[in-house]
Amino acid sequence: MKAAKPDTIATHAGSSPFEQHGMVNPPVYHASTVLFPSLAALEAADANPFEIYNYGRLGTPTSHAFERAIAQLEGGYRAVTVSSGLAAITTALLAFTKAGDHVLITDSAYGPARRFANEELTRYGVAVEYYDPLIGAGIDALIRPNTSLVYLESPGSLTFEIQDVPAIAAAAKRVGAVVVLDNTWATPLHFRPFDHGVDVSIHAATKYIVGHSDAMLGVLNCTEAAFDVVKRAAVRYGAAAGPDDIYFGLRGLRTLSVRLKRHGDSSLALADWLSRQPEVRHVLHPARPDHPGHHLWRRDFRGTSGLFAVLLEPFAKHAIAAMFDHFEVFGLGYSWGGFESLALPLDPRPVRSATRWGHDGPLLRFHTGLEDIDDLIRDLDAGFGRLRQAVS
Numbered sequence: 056m057k058a059a060k061p062d063t064i065a066t067h068a069g070s071s072p073f074e075q076h077g078m079v080n081p082p083v084y085h086a087s088t089v090l091f092p093s094l095a096a097l098e099a100a101d102a103n104p105f106e107i108y109n110y111g112r113l114g115t116p117t118s119h120a121f122e123r124a125i126a127q128l129e130g131g132y133r134a135v136t137v138s139s140g141l142a143a144i145t146t147a148l149l150a151f152t153k154a155g156d157h158v159l160i161t162d163s164a165y166g167p168a169r170r171f172a173n174e175e176l177t178r179y180g181v182a183v184e185y186y187d188p189l190i191g192a193g194i195d196a197l198i199r200p201n202t203s204l205v206y207l208e209s210p211g212s213l214t215f216e217i218q219d220v221p222a223i224a225a226a227a228k229r230v231g232a233v234v235v236l237d238n239t240w241a242t243p244l245h246f247r248p249f250d251h252g253v254d255v256s257i258h259a260a261t262k263y264i265v266g267h268s269d270a271m272l273g274v275l276n277c278t279e280a281a282f283d284v285v286k287r288a289a290v291r292y293g294a295a296a297g298p299d300d301i302y303f304g305l306r307g308l309r310t311l312s313v314r315l316k317r318h319g320d321s322s323l324a325l326a327d328w329l330s331r332q333p334e335v336r337h338v339l340h341p342a343r344p345d346h347p348g349h350h351l352w353r354r355d356f357r358g359t360s361g362l363f364a365v366l367l368e369p370f371a372k373h374a375i376a377a378m379f380d381h382f383e384v385f386g387l388g389y390s391w392g393g394f395e396s397l398a399l400p401l402d403p404r405p406v407r408s409a410t411r412w413g414h415d416g417p418l419l420r421f422h423t424g425l426e427d428i429d430d431l432i433r434d435l436d437a438g439f440g441r442l443r444q445a446v447s
């Protein structure tokens with residue numbers, strides 16, 4: 056299926072029905088022990104543990120099917136499945152660093168990634184420095200001879216800055232630093248990391264790939280040069296994912312494209328409606344022409360997903376609570392990427408250090424689900440009504 060287009064790859068990648076009695080989907084292998092018919096066969100598996108199954112933690116036909124599908128869909132050599140998106144991030148951060156190294160992390164990075172870098176990496180003698188997500192080629196001035204890893208997240212999943220990935224990757228390559236990108240927002244369908252100089256593409260598959268808010272799963276998709284380092288590290292850390300959760304990831308991939316289209320289209324309609332509310336100062340949606348960095352999104356991305364934010368005028372907490380406590384369709388909770396809409400009031404200030412977050416009001420983040428757009432707008436409209444009433 057070399058020449059196939061993304062939708063076709065997503066539909067078929069990683070499947071081999073005639074190796075499993077013609078059944079369309081692969082079986083879910085629940086495995087710890089793998090038995091060998093002879094000592095020679097056991098030794099052969101030990102000598103080649105990433106190709107020949109030898110213990111459940113190292114891989115099963117279920118994890119390999121998911122990894123083949125991800126690598127085929129996004130490009131990349133091979134993928135490594137781990138137990139959560141955060142486990143994928145920490146695996147990458149540990150695998151490519153040692154005492155005395157320097158790492159550069161975007162100021163827009165997912166909060167728990169920052170916490171891991173600040174509280175764990177530093178304990179092992181790694182210097183952690185944050186950079187302005189909009190720095191582009193200017194990152195060259197921050198690169199040191201001992202910079203071993205440059206970490207990106209584009210767009211940032213809280214503040215939605217679009218990074219100039221190829222420019223940053225080119226600067227990192229000058230000193231041989233590995234380029235790690237959290238590609239969760241775009242999914243393997245909307246941004247092609249390996250065409251832009253990325254070495255390791257991370258997905259919190261928990262989000263759009265699983266797509267139904269019912270599993271935790273992470274994956275690191277790697278270039279050939281990065282794969283061995285990442286796989287060995289993941290095996291040493293013991294961060295294997297459970298087979299049922301991996302199966303949910305593989306099943307989610309089959310419908311990712313149609314779900315994303317709906318998430319994306321509805322998110323643009325919601326963003327448009329929100330932009331016309333007097334309490335909304337700015338809309339942060341990468342696919343809107345007024346978004347800072349929109350030209351980079353147009354240059355590098357193939358489509359939009361459904362996660363975006365708006366910056367609200369400052370309001371007292373009780374007014375925000377009046378809005379959020381009584382939504383009927385939007386759920387109040389962490390995560391995103393599932394079929395159901397979510398909304399959260401957030402403050403980016405505690406998770407910035409290289410840049411100052413200048414906005415003094417709340418940031419409202421929306422994950423646009425698959426509900427009817429009229430019902431979503433009606434729910435938001437009622438929420439804004441409660442907000443206005445609370446301050447009148």
Ligand SMILES: *Cc1c(COP(=O)(O)O)cnc(C)c1O
Pocket residue numbers: 139140141142165208212237239240259260261262271272273390
């Ligand atoms: C949720 C998220 C993660 C972490 O994924 P988990 O599976 O929840 O551990 C990483 N990066 C981004 C951008 C996320 O939104």
